Amino acid sequence: SYELTQAPSVSVSPGQTARITCSGDALPKKYAYWYQQKSGQAPVLVIYEDSKRPAGIPERISGSSSGTMATLTISGAQVDDEADYYCYSTDSNAYHRVFGGGTKLTVL
Amino acid sequence: QVKLVESGGSVVQPGGSLRLSCVASGFTFRTHGMNWVRQAPGKGLEWVAFISFDGTKKGYADSVKGRLTISRDTSKNTLYLQMNSLRPEETAVYYCAREQVSVYGETYMDVWGKGTTVTVSS
Numbered sequence: 749s750y751e752l753t754q755a756p757s758v759s760v761s762p763g764q765t766a767r768i769t770c771s772g773d774a775l776p777k778k779y780a781y782w783y784q785q786k787s788g789q790a791p792v793l794v795i796y797e798d799s800k801r802p803a804g805i806p807e808r809i810s811g812s813s814s815g816t817m818a819t820l821t822i823s824g825a826q827v828d829d830e831a832d833y834y835c836y837s838t839d840s841n842a843y844h845r846v847f848g849g850g851t852k853l854t855v856l
Numbered sequence: 857q858v859k860l861v862e863s864g865g866s867v868v869q870p871g872g873s874l875r876l877s878c879v880a881s882g883f884t885f886r887t888h889g890m891n892w893v894r895q896a897p898g899k900g901l902e903w904v905a906f907i908s909f910d911g912t913k914k915g916y917a918d919s920v921k922g923r924l925t926i927s928r929d930t931s932k933n934t935l936y937l938q939m940n941s942l943r944p945e946e947t948a949v950y951y952c953a954r955e956q957v958s959v960y961g962e963t964y965m966d967v968w969g970k971g972t973t974v975t976v977s978s
Contacts, residue, residue, distance in 0.1 A: 749918070781964045783901070790951055790968040791893075791901065797958055802966070834901050838963055843906050843915025845891065845963075850900040 750774060750839040752848035759854040766822040768851045770835030773816055780818030781836040782811060785850075791834065795820060825855045858882040858967050860952050865972030872942050872976070878935040878952030878969055885933040886910075889955035891965055892926060892937045894948040894974075902948075905937065906955070942976045949973050 752772040760766045770780060782795040793802050795811035798818065808823040822829050835848040864876040878890070892904040905926040906915040914926055925938040935952050950972055953965035 779958065779960065779962055783965075785901075790970050791953075791965075792968070793964070793966050796964055796966075797960065797962075832900070836964060841915065843908075843913055844917075845903040845906060845915075845965075847893075847901040847903060 749841075749844070750837070750846050752835050752837060752846055754833075754835060754848040754851045756849070757852045757854065759856070760825050762826060762855055763824055766825045766829070766853055766855070768820040768822075768833050768853065770818045770820075770848050771816050772818075772835075772837060772848075774837065774840070775813060775816050775818055778837050780811065780813050782818075782820045783834045783836060783847075784831045785834065786831045794833075822853070825853070827855050829853060830855050858954070860954065860967060860969035862950065862952050862969045862972035865950065865974045867975045867977060868942055869978050870942060870944055870976055874939045874942065874974060876937040876939065876950055876952075876972055876974070878937075880933045880935065880954070883954070883967075885928075886930045889957075889963065890926075890928060890935045891953045891955060892924075892935075893951045893953055893965070893968075894946070895951070895971075896945070896948040899948075904950070907935070939974070942974075944976045947974060947976050 779797045783791040784794045785791040798813040799811045832850045907926045923941045927936045954967040956966040
Protein backbone atom coordinates (compact mmCIF):
# COMPACT_ATOMS: atom_id res chain seq x y z
CA SER A 749 0.00 0.00 0.00
CA TYR A 750 0.97 3.63 -0.49
CA GLU A 751 3.26 5.25 2.10
CA LEU A 752 4.09 8.82 3.00
CA THR A 753 7.37 9.38 4.84
CA GLN A 754 8.07 12.16 7.32
CA ALA A 755 10.98 12.88 9.63
CA PRO A 756 9.97 12.20 13.25
CA SER A 757 10.99 15.60 14.58
CA VAL A 758 12.07 19.12 13.67
CA SER A 759 13.33 21.72 16.11
CA VAL A 760 13.76 25.47 15.58
CA SER A 761 14.22 28.57 17.69
CA PRO A 762 11.41 31.16 17.90
CA GLY A 763 11.40 33.40 14.85
CA GLN A 764 13.20 30.90 12.64
CA THR A 765 11.72 29.09 9.65
CA ALA A 766 10.63 25.50 10.14
CA ARG A 767 10.41 23.16 7.17
CA ILE A 768 8.62 19.84 7.44
CA THR A 769 8.86 17.44 4.52
CA CYS A 770 6.77 14.55 3.27
CA SER A 771 7.89 12.14 0.57
CA GLY A 772 5.73 9.81 -1.47
CA ASP A 773 6.00 8.19 -4.86
CA ALA A 774 2.58 9.42 -5.97
CA LEU A 775 3.10 13.05 -4.99
CA PRO A 776 4.05 14.07 -8.56
CA LYS A 777 0.49 13.10 -9.52
CA LYS A 778 -1.39 13.93 -6.33
CA TYR A 779 -1.78 17.00 -4.17
CA ALA A 780 -0.45 17.10 -0.62
CA TYR A 781 -2.54 18.02 2.40
CA TRP A 782 -1.30 18.92 5.87
CA TYR A 783 -2.83 18.68 9.32
CA GLN A 784 -1.72 20.28 12.56
CA GLN A 785 -2.45 18.50 15.83
CA LYS A 786 -1.70 20.21 19.11
CA SER A 787 -1.40 18.18 22.27
CA GLY A 788 -4.74 16.74 23.38
CA GLN A 789 -6.66 18.22 20.44
CA ALA A 790 -8.15 16.97 17.20
CA PRO A 791 -6.26 17.51 13.94
CA VAL A 792 -6.85 20.72 11.99
CA LEU A 793 -6.41 21.12 8.24
CA VAL A 794 -3.76 23.80 7.58
CA ILE A 795 -2.86 23.25 3.90
CA TYR A 796 -4.81 21.67 1.04
CA GLU A 797 -3.96 21.12 -2.63
CA ASP A 798 -0.23 21.59 -1.93
CA SER A 799 -0.34 25.28 -1.02
CA LYS A 800 -3.83 26.60 -0.22
CA ARG A 801 -4.75 27.75 3.27
CA PRO A 802 -8.21 27.28 4.77
CA ALA A 803 -9.82 30.32 6.32
CA GLY A 804 -8.23 31.28 9.61
CA ILE A 805 -4.82 29.73 8.96
CA PRO A 806 -2.07 32.39 9.22
CA GLU A 807 -0.07 33.37 6.14
CA ARG A 808 3.17 32.30 7.78
CA ILE A 809 2.08 28.71 7.26
CA SER A 810 2.64 27.75 3.63
CA GLY A 811 3.02 24.65 1.51
CA SER A 812 4.78 23.61 -1.66
CA SER A 813 5.43 20.45 -3.62
CA SER A 814 8.01 19.33 -6.14
CA GLY A 815 8.45 15.87 -7.53
CA THR A 816 8.06 13.25 -4.83
CA MET A 817 8.37 15.69 -1.93
CA ALA A 818 5.93 18.11 -0.34
CA THR A 819 7.05 20.74 2.16
CA LEU A 820 5.19 22.57 4.90
CA THR A 821 6.93 25.82 5.83
CA ILE A 822 6.28 27.83 8.96
CA SER A 823 7.93 31.23 8.75
CA GLY A 824 8.75 33.05 11.97
CA ALA A 825 7.85 30.00 14.04
CA GLN A 826 6.19 30.70 17.37
CA VAL A 827 5.84 28.62 20.51
CA ASP A 828 2.15 28.31 19.61
CA ASP A 829 3.17 26.41 16.46
CA GLU A 830 4.49 23.51 18.52
CA ALA A 831 2.45 20.52 17.36
CA ASP A 832 2.52 17.32 15.41
CA TYR A 833 2.13 17.80 11.68
CA TYR A 834 0.81 15.10 9.35
CA CYS A 835 0.77 14.93 5.59
CA TYR A 836 -2.07 13.10 3.87
CA SER A 837 -3.02 11.65 0.53
CA THR A 838 -5.37 9.16 -1.04
CA ASP A 839 -4.16 5.76 -2.11
CA SER A 840 -4.34 4.38 -5.63
CA ASN A 841 -7.39 2.55 -4.30
CA ALA A 842 -9.95 5.33 -4.43
CA TYR A 843 -11.51 4.20 -1.16
CA HIS A 844 -8.29 4.16 0.87
CA ARG A 845 -6.59 7.06 2.61
CA VAL A 846 -3.12 7.40 4.11
CA PHE A 847 -1.35 9.65 6.59
CA GLY A 848 2.34 10.19 6.97
CA GLY A 849 3.89 9.14 10.26
CA GLY A 850 3.87 12.69 11.59
CA THR A 851 6.56 15.23 12.49
CA LYS A 852 6.81 16.75 15.93
CA LEU A 853 7.73 20.42 15.70
CA THR A 854 9.48 21.88 18.73
CA VAL A 855 9.97 25.64 19.00
CA LEU A 856 12.38 26.60 21.78
CA GLN B 857 -21.59 25.89 12.74
CA VAL B 858 -20.22 22.69 11.21
CA LYS B 859 -19.82 20.14 13.96
CA LEU B 860 -19.08 16.44 14.47
CA VAL B 861 -19.62 14.82 17.87
CA GLU B 862 -18.44 11.28 18.54
CA SER B 863 -19.74 9.04 21.31
CA GLY B 864 -19.78 5.40 22.36
CA GLY B 865 -16.21 4.97 23.50
CA SER B 866 -15.64 2.91 26.65
CA VAL B 867 -13.56 0.16 28.20
CA VAL B 868 -14.12 -3.24 26.56
CA GLN B 869 -12.48 -6.64 27.00
CA PRO B 870 -10.36 -8.19 24.25
CA GLY B 871 -12.63 -9.95 21.79
CA GLY B 872 -15.54 -7.70 22.71
CA SER B 873 -17.69 -5.40 20.60
CA LEU B 874 -18.53 -1.72 20.60
CA ARG B 875 -20.44 0.70 18.36
CA LEU B 876 -19.25 4.25 17.93
CA SER B 877 -21.49 7.06 16.72
CA CYS B 878 -20.75 10.44 15.18
CA VAL B 879 -23.56 13.00 14.94
CA ALA B 880 -23.14 15.67 12.26
CA SER B 881 -24.67 19.15 12.30
CA GLY B 882 -24.33 22.44 10.47
CA PHE B 883 -23.95 20.96 6.99
CA THR B 884 -25.76 18.67 4.53
CA PHE B 885 -24.63 15.28 5.80
CA ARG B 886 -25.99 13.31 2.84
CA THR B 887 -23.66 15.06 0.39
CA HIS B 888 -20.35 14.20 2.08
CA GLY B 889 -18.23 11.10 2.37
CA MET B 890 -17.09 10.35 5.90
CA ASN B 891 -14.11 8.68 7.57
CA TRP B 892 -13.02 7.17 10.87
CA VAL B 893 -9.44 7.84 11.93
CA ARG B 894 -7.83 6.57 15.12
CA GLN B 895 -4.82 7.48 17.20
CA ALA B 896 -3.27 5.09 19.70
CA PRO B 897 -1.64 6.65 22.78
CA GLY B 898 1.56 8.43 21.77
CA LYS B 899 1.22 7.34 18.13
CA GLY B 900 0.31 8.93 14.83
CA LEU B 901 -2.96 9.14 12.95
CA GLU B 902 -4.20 5.93 11.36
CA TRP B 903 -7.00 5.97 8.80
CA VAL B 904 -9.54 3.24 9.62
CA ALA B 905 -12.52 3.40 7.26
CA PHE B 906 -14.31 5.46 4.60
CA ILE B 907 -17.92 5.57 3.43
CA SER B 908 -19.22 7.45 0.41
CA PHE B 909 -21.88 10.14 0.61
CA ASP B 910 -24.61 7.66 -0.32
CA GLY B 911 -23.25 4.71 1.63
CA THR B 912 -22.69 2.55 -1.43
CA LYS B 913 -18.90 2.58 -1.38
CA LYS B 914 -16.70 1.68 1.56
CA GLY B 915 -13.01 1.21 2.22
CA TYR B 916 -11.13 -0.24 5.18
CA ALA B 917 -7.57 -0.35 6.40
CA ASP B 918 -6.16 -3.86 6.07
CA SER B 919 -5.74 -4.07 9.84
CA VAL B 920 -9.49 -3.80 10.47
CA LYS B 921 -11.02 -5.48 7.45
CA GLY B 922 -13.63 -8.05 8.44
CA ARG B 923 -13.91 -6.84 12.03
CA LEU B 924 -14.91 -3.17 11.81
CA THR B 925 -17.87 -1.97 9.77
CA ILE B 926 -18.64 1.61 8.81
CA SER B 927 -22.22 2.71 8.12
CA ARG B 928 -24.38 5.80 8.07
CA ASP B 929 -27.98 6.82 8.70
CA THR B 930 -28.80 9.93 6.70
CA SER B 931 -32.16 10.37 8.44
CA LYS B 932 -30.30 10.77 11.73
CA ASN B 933 -27.24 12.61 10.36
CA THR B 934 -25.17 9.93 12.04
CA LEU B 935 -22.08 7.93 11.14
CA TYR B 936 -21.34 4.62 12.85
CA LEU B 937 -18.41 2.29 13.40
CA GLN B 938 -19.29 -1.22 14.54
CA MET B 939 -16.23 -2.78 16.13
CA ASN B 940 -16.07 -6.54 16.70
CA SER B 941 -13.32 -8.88 17.94
CA LEU B 942 -11.46 -5.94 19.44
CA ARG B 943 -7.76 -6.22 20.21
CA PRO B 944 -5.69 -4.45 22.90
CA GLU B 945 -3.67 -2.67 20.20
CA GLU B 946 -6.88 -0.97 19.04
CA THR B 947 -6.94 1.14 22.18
CA ALA B 948 -7.11 4.65 20.75
CA VAL B 949 -8.99 7.88 20.34
CA TYR B 950 -11.38 7.44 17.43
CA TYR B 951 -12.17 10.51 15.34
CA CYS B 952 -14.80 10.95 12.68
CA ALA B 953 -13.94 13.33 9.87
CA ARG B 954 -15.92 14.89 7.03
CA GLU B 955 -14.60 14.45 3.54
CA GLN B 956 -14.32 17.27 1.04
CA VAL B 957 -13.80 16.90 -2.69
CA SER B 958 -11.40 19.34 -4.34
CA VAL B 959 -11.97 20.94 -7.73
CA TYR B 960 -9.40 18.44 -9.02
CA GLY B 961 -11.43 15.48 -7.81
CA GLU B 962 -9.18 14.58 -4.88
CA THR B 963 -10.64 14.01 -1.45
CA TYR B 964 -9.40 15.15 1.93
CA MET B 965 -10.75 15.56 5.46
CA ASP B 966 -11.70 19.12 6.31
CA VAL B 967 -13.70 18.86 9.55
CA TRP B 968 -12.95 16.62 12.53
CA GLY B 969 -14.75 15.75 15.72
CA LYS B 970 -13.04 15.85 19.11
CA GLY B 971 -12.87 12.06 19.31
CA THR B 972 -14.07 9.29 21.60
CA THR B 973 -11.76 6.99 23.57
CA VAL B 974 -11.83 3.20 23.23
CA THR B 975 -9.82 1.12 25.69
CA VAL B 976 -9.45 -2.60 25.03
CA SER B 977 -8.26 -4.25 28.20
CA SER B 978 -9.11 -7.09 30.54
